[in-house]
Structure formats: structure tokens, C-alpha cells
Amino acid sequence: RLQELSVGGCGQLSAFALQRVTDVAKKTLVKLDVSQTGAKSPCFDKLITRCLGRGLTYLDCSGTAVSDQAFTAPDLSLLSVEQIMIGACSKVTDAGVAALASKSPELISFSSKWCAQLGDESVMALSKHCPGLKRLDLGNSKVTERGLLDLPAGLEVLSLEWCLHVDKGCVEKLRYLKNLKELNLSNCLCFAKPQNVATSKELCEVLKVNPDMEKLQLAGLESCGTEETLLVIRDHLPMLKVLDIVLTPSEGVSPDDDGDEDLSIVEAMQSLAENATLLTSLTLDLTRLPEKTASDIIMASLGLPNFPALRSISLTVESLSEAALETVLADRCSLDSIEIRGACPGLNDLALQ
Template sequence: MAREKEQRRESPIWMLADENLQDVLARLPDRVDRQSWCLVCKKFLSVEAAGRKYVHLMRPEILEPVLRRYPQIECLDLSSCVEVTDQCLAAVAKFTSSRLISIKAIRTKGFTIAGFRSLVECRFLQDVDVTFCTQVGDAEVIALSELRHLQKLKLDSCRDVTDSGLSSLSRCKGLRILGLKYCSGLGDFGIQNVAIGCQRLYIIDLSFTEVSDKGLASLALLKHLECLSLISCINVTDKGLSCLRNGCKSLQKLNVAKCLNVSSQGIIELTGSSVQLQELNLSYCKLISNVLFASFQKLKTLQVVKLDGCVIGDSNLSLIGSGCIELKELSLSKCQGVTDAGVVGVVTSCTGLQKLDLTCCRDITDTALKAVATSCTGLLSLRMENCLLVTAEGLIMIGKSCVYLEELDLTDCNLNDNGLKSIGRCRGLRLLKVGYCMDITYAGLASIGATCTNLRELDCYRSVGISDEGVAAIASGCKRLKVVNLSYCSSITDASLHSLALLSDLVQLELRACSQITSAGISYIGASCKHLRELDVKRCKFVGDHGVLALSRGCRNLRQVNLSYTAVTDAGMMAIANMSCIQDMKLVHVNVTSSCFARALLACGSLKKVKLLTGLRIALPSGVIRQLENRGTRLRWMEKAP
């Protein structure tokens, strides 16, 4: 206290009003920076609490104290809580009823219709997300329909919602965004009522539902509809799409991927009207034929075209290029018939292309890459996994010309160190995938580490030439890395983990089957990587309790861990189970007793998913399994050889 008083006398910052300090805090968008700011003194902490409007809660038992501490909360995320009870929702209503605008409870269990009725007391709610809350049904949706200010509602995978519940939403006149993906209990009647009542809807997702042409036709009433997603709606045909053309004049994005009964004719009829589509996804639509690509000559407004898994010829790609002159993104992943001539035809016309996906287009060669490098110098994303005919020379051309690349996927390509050195010219690179590239070594990685300082994600899966020196070069240069995958890089040792411990922003680390990794290396990570959320050390046989204990002490944000086939015993198991944030554990073939499993699984209150050996289904007390399932934990039983 004396020290704080002394600081007040010496520093003019104490003369600033709370409003001035809140303005300073508002200029710190990074979460880590904000946390550091709050630790300066009690005044800074109180100022932050008084102005905070968003809270992501990890444990429901502290909900009420948190709501008391932050009196200005407008957005509340409960998605990291396994169980959200009716009492929790009642507390939310009690403390935030006049302010709460947004609430997310993705994959949570525990609440009933009573909790939802409490939630409706937050009368200014605009955004509700209960995706994967399988207990939500018609009664809950009817309760939500009382929210007159509701603008966004996501009910994805709420399979008990039927037409009866959906029809009640017609009272929400201001509804603008509606997510119904995987709501398999829905039919046309509910969709029709929503279309009649919610005239301001501009985004609707009906993917994987039973909607048919009749329900789709009713969407023509939505004059403001901009985005429509119908993935795998097998009851939708060309007739339904043709009905849209008379009403949805503002439609900009259409996704009919995997709609098996949609053909070229339906797309032509829809786009033949005054509809000005900007994005079109036809992935895995088997009835798409050559006649459609000729119609692309008229679609001058198209900026995104996705044709993954379709059969496309060279002439069709050229038609896309000559017609869609504003094209910014083209996805041809796993397409049949894509050759050099087709790629040349499209990229030489669409010189403003920013994203190109050629994944598994196995017939393209350096000729195609030369055309990309020459014509699309502003390219931001290039994905070409498993393009085996491309050589290092072609990749060198990409590195020399496409210097603005931010995403590059060269998994299973003929990449070598010279190619990596050329790619090092792309100083804005944020994602680099070089898995299954057997010829890259320290020399190539050193060039990336020296220049690509903005790199956030690096995937070197099964690139066996990578050594500790290469990892050190990356870690010392790319200090902002958040995601690293070194699985099956069998040459790396604990020295690599000592280098990776320099990455203070690391959130995801995969080390599967890195057989030389030990608990000592994991301890380095536990001591330094405070923000780590996901760790995979499956088949790291020398990782045991010592490493796991270090993780439990240092990585308090760890949410997902794979310890299968490691040397972890009861002590390590209990250490992980007592971590407050852990949500997903894979524990196949670990040296843990059945009694410890029972104690640990019950102690882990945040657990959402766990993978166990089938034999434990008999060894664990039935009461333990029942309690876990009632709590909302998903148990996956695996039959795996030791």
C-alpha cells in the first residue's frame, strides 16, 4: 500500500480521470497486452472491470461473481462451460437484463426450458447462439421468439427443433441472420412461416435439412436475402432454385455444395435473372455440365467460384476466365480434368485473382505455375497439396513473383531448400504447410525464419529432414507463431522444444510420434507457453508424469490434450484432470488405473469429450459413466491395439 501511494505522488498518470484511462485501454486490442495493463495496479484493474463489455467464462461456478465484478457486460460467451444450469441463466438475467446484447452457449448442457424463460428477461438480446445444444427444442425456440430485438439466432444441430418451434420465430420481425444447419426435424412449413414473418432476413443457412422446393420457393419473399446456404439439401432441385429468381434480387452468395439434384439448368435459370451473384459454391454437384460454364460469360459480378470435386475441362476453365473478369477466388480442389491449359486459360484472364486452390490437381506441372507467377502477382493464397508433377523450379517461380502470399500449402509437393529460400521472399506469409516434403532441411527453414517474421502457422507433418537446428531457426525468427505441427519429424529432440518455448503466443502444438521427445522437453513448453490450448504428444513414449505436471502448473489455458500411448500414470492423470479449462482428452493406452480414471474424469468438471479404450467401459463403475453422460461429456470408446 505504501509503495502504491509513493507511485501516486511520483507519477502524473494518477491525475488522469477514469475516462482517460479507459481510452488508453481501448487502444490495446491484444488480449495479452490488456492483461498486462490490468496487473499494473488496483486502479488499472478497476478501470478495466468498469469498462469491460465482453466476458468468455471458463467455469460456471464463478459466473455470479464475474457478473458482479463487470457491471457493463453486453456480450457473454459460456461456450467453454460443459454445464450451464437454469440457475446460471437466471443469474445472467438477474445481473444483465437491461444490458445483455449477445450470449453464446455452444455445446453446453444442463439448462432446460426454465432457464430459457429466465434468459428472455434480457429483453434487449440481439444475438443468441446455442449451436450443438441438443436439448434445445420447440419449447426453447418459442421462448426465444419473445425477444423482440432478436437479430441473430444460431440453432445449428438442434435436431429437436421442428416446424412448430420455427414458426414461432415469425414474431421476430427484426431477425436478420438465422442458422439452422443440421436441424433435421425441419420441413417446409416452418421455413414458409419464417419467410412470411421475418422479412428482414439477409442470411439463412438451411444446410443438411429436409427443406424441399416448396420451402425454398417461399424464400423468394425475402427481398433483402443476400446469403443462402443449402449444403447437402437433397430435396432441393432446379425447380426450387428457379423460384428464387423472381424475388431474391439482392442474392449475392449461394452455396449448393453436395446438392445432388441441382444441375446446370437450375443455376442458369437463377442467374439468368437480375440476380447479381458474387459467390457461388457448386462443390461436389455431380450434375454440373459444360452448358453451365458457357453461361459464366454473363456472370460479370462473380468474385468467388468453388467447384471442388467437379469434372472440369480445359475449355470450361477458359470460359470462367473470360466471363468472370472480377474473379478473386477460385477453388478447384480434387477436380477432375484440370490441366496446365485450363489453369493458363483462367489465370491469364483473371489477373486480379487473390486465392487459388489446386489441391490434388495432379495433372498440373510447372507450366501452370509459370502462368500463375506471371499473371497473378497479387496472389494472397495458393493451395496445391499433392501436386506431384510440380518441381522445385516451378515453386521457385512462385516465390520470386507472388511476393504478397499470405497462405501457401505445398504439402506433399517436390519442395526442396532452394524452393523454400525463394518462398522466403514472401515476407507477409502467415501460413505455411510443407508436410511430406522430404527434401527440406535446416538451410530452407533458416531462410523462412530469417524473413517471414509474420508467420503464424507452420505445418511440417512427416517432413523427416527437419532437425533441431531447423526448428531453432524458425523459433528465433518467427516469434509470432501460434500453431506448429512437427508430428512424425523423428529427428527432433528436446532441444527443439527448448527452442519452441521462445514462442510466447503458441496456442497449438502437435508432436505426435516424435519418439525422441521426453518429459524434459515438455517441461520447457509448460514453463514458457502460457497460452497453449492444444497439445498432441501421442506415441511420444518418453513423455510421462514429469512433463504433464509441468503442463498443469504452467499451461492453465490448456483445453485439448492427446496423451495416448505415452508413459503417463495416475499422478499425471490427476494433474491434467484438475486443470480448470481442459475440455478434450485422448487417453488410449496410458498407464493409468481404472480407479484413477474414475476419480480423474469426475474431477474434470470442464470435460466435454474423452477418448478411452473399450475395456474401460466395463472396468469403470456404471455410476461414473452415467454421471459423465448426464453432465454432457461425450465418451468415445476405441478398440486399439497396444
């Protein structure tokens, strides 16, 4: 009667042992997690093929030695498969993903995070054969604009974290997706052409057509953390619950300035804080701002009654004063976690009390 088997992280578990267990539950098993198991023999591919063919709906084989062979058997049917995770599986190629996609018309969730060898062919195959896809994690892949131009219209979760070929033109074209609830563009830095990194202009075009967005991650994208982005979030994302952003000084203001010229970003952040009543998690990097501006943002935005639902705060700062820390902590009885990265002279026994 075994329906779910999770042995993720059992690095010494062999393919033979896994086969013995899964054979016992061959008629009932629907969910299988063998991530990070370390099985390396050719038997492992056969094991995955056998389990998939028996009616699995969920498979996580992230961080294993699984290869294309597991997905390319000509008689393999994956009609029941809904969720597949192959993150950090270096032996799976675009051909393997294409074969998997062609056999999985009911697939709703796919993750290939940290599969740096995968590119546009994988994404195009998923878009073609899996019209009901809702969640897609392509983190650290070679995907480009070519692969992202025709994603399923119903896609709700898209992660392109560390996709270094995703530039401003690519981000702008994502505005055809209008059902996004989660978007992760963290560290899409275009190292080869830094001048093509996405800016607030392109990002805001996407945000404006996705009013149901609940999670937005922009870590590392300095050019997206402007007043324009903050105000678009305020006006167009009423359902937002998670925000990760790097705030950036206005053009012409360096981090060494005293901040007097940069009041607009303080006001924009304060306005967002007053209106983002559902936000539960805030990750804020203020190290690109003048120290006074960063302090003003904390004092104006992070104290109650702003962000009333906040349960988790992560701040990266050059320095956090005692007054700023007290503003963050004052009466925040609902906080589950607070993380401060940077010098914190305000962190003393009195503040902790």
C-alpha cells in the same frame, strides 16, 4: 434491446428454451443463429416461423431439424430477411425453399450446403423471386444445368462444390454471369459420366468474363488445372486473392515420366506467380505431376519475389525436397500458415529455423 442471438452448437438447447429467450427480444432481434442446436420438437418450426415474422434479417438454422413447415405459413412475411442458411437441414425440401423464396424478395445470401435432397426447383424459385441475390451456396445438391440457366445477373458468389450433376456443358453456360467474385467448383466430378467433367476449355470461358474474381476453388478438378487455365488466370483475374487448384500434366505425360516434356506448365505457373501480386492464399495439389515437374514448379514459382502478398500456403506433393522447402520458406516473414501434405524429407531442424 437484444439484437443478435447466437447459440450455434448448443446441442442440448431445447426449442422451449429458445422460445423463452427469443420472446424476451421479440421486438429487437434481427440476427438469429440456432445452427446445430439439436432442437427436434414441432415447436422448433413454430419458433423459426415466429422469429422470421418479427423482422429477422439473418437466420442460420443449419444442421437442425427445421422443416418446410417453418417457411410455408400462408401469412408469413419475410420482407426483411436478407440472409438465410439451411445447410444440412434434411427435412427442408424444394417446396419449402420455393415458399421461402416467394416470401423473401430482399434475400441477398442463401446457403443450402449439404442439402442433398434439394435440386433445380429450389434454385429456379430463388432466381425468380430473389433478383438481388448476391451469394448462393448449393454445395452437394442435385442441381443441374436446368436450374443454373437463369441465376440473378448480379450474383457475386457461387458455390457448386460436390454438385455431381454439374458437368462441362453446365460450367460453360455460366459465362452469362459477369459479376462473380467467388467461384467454387471443387469436386464437381460427374461420377456417373466422368467423360463430362468440366475442363479448362469451359472454365476459361467463365473466367474471361469475370475480371473482378477474388476467390477461385477448383479442388479435385484435374482437367481444369492446365497451362491454359493458369494463363487465363494471369491475364484476366488481376484481383485474385485465393486460388485452390490441382495442376495436371500435359496430355500424353504420365506421372512416371521424368517431366522433360512438361516444361510448359512450369513456365505457365511461374508466369502466373510473377503477376499475381494480390494473391494471399494458395492451395496447390501437385500429385498428378511427375515428381521433377512438381519440384521445378515449386522452385520456379513459390520463392520471393513471386506471390509477394502470400500469407497462406497449402501444398500436396508426393515428396518435398529440402531445397524446395527452403524456397517456399525463404524470407516469407508474412506467412500466417503453411501446410504440407506428403513426404517431406526436407523438413528438418535447419529448415524450421
